[in-house]
Amino acid sequence: MTAFFRTAPWLALALMLATSPTLAAAGPPPGYVLTDNEDLAFTSPDGATKLEQYMKDSEDLFGVKWQVWARRGDQMTELKPEQGYGAGFRFTSDSQWLVRMQKTGSGEQDLFLYHIENGAFVNATKKSLSDLAWAYFHSRPDTKKMKLDYHISANLMKGTEDGYRWLGVDWPNNRYLLISLSGEMDKHPKNVAVKGLADWKCRYDLKTGKFDVPKMFAKENAEALEWEIKR
Incomplete structure (x- = not known):
């Protein structure tokens, strides 16, 4: 019994290390080959x-x-x-957050969010970031009735690395993600070739985990809800 109590702390430490995300895995399983496509290789800003x-x-x-x-x-x-499919990625400038832009089919894309914890990137949300964005879209009075059927896509707008300065905003760095949502409908008038949603924009707050729509996108979002291509 004495020996058991002396070794128990070491056993606990071993179990803790074994379950640590940074030490849990040594690499991909057999059969997986590293791609030589340079466009699919990414490095964080801090290297x-x-x-x-x-x-x-x-x-x-x-x-x-x-x-x-x-x-x-x-x-x-x-x-x-x-x-x-392979995926695209963007880091925040502090290298603490990472967004995965994941193709899921023809004209369709999901987003996944990761965050550094205990020295390793882990999933930051239980659901995908795109699922959360669509849930926010369907929770709003002005958008909740829109039903999309295909080419459903969530896209991360450029500017993650510098706080979207190209938009003329002065938001804190490493705080927000801008997401645009798109999709198409099966049902539409006969004189319309394609109808749906085109680049409806919202903002995700990395600090609070909440979405909003900055006023600067009001006009564009109203137009996005009426998007169609006539025959």
């Missing part, structure tokens, strides 16, 4: 994190799998979830 994307090929197009791993020093952490 500490390098993103590597690995593909597992398949004769069946729908069987192809992609995993993304964040390398920090000699440690690797998987950025979940596994997907069927």
Whole structure:
């Protein structure tokens, strides 16, 4: 019994290290090959994190799998979830936040948000960032009735790295993400070829985890709700 109590603290430490996100995994499983596509390699502004994307090929197009791993020093952490396509990424300028722009199909895209915790990137939200953005869209009185059927896409607007200065705003750095939502409808008038939503914009606050729509987007968002291409 004495020996048990002496070794228990060491056992607890070993278990803690084993479950630490920075030490939990040594890399992708067998069958996954690092892509040589330079457009799919990303490095954080501070140079500490390098993103590597690995593909597992398949004769069946729908069987192809992609995993993304964040390398920090000699440690690797998987950025979940596994997907069927490679992805684009953007870091905030302080290298603490990371957004994954994930193609999910033809003309469709999801967003995933990660944050540094205990030295490793982990999922920052239980649901995808795109699911949260769409939930916000459908919660608003002016947009909740719109039903979209295909080409449903959430996009991260450029400017994450410098607080969207190109828009002429003076927002704090590393605080906000601007997201645009788009999609198309199956049902529309016969004289209309395509109808739906085109680049409806909202803002996500990394500090509070809440969405809003800055007044500067009011006119563009109203037009986005009426988007159509006539025959």
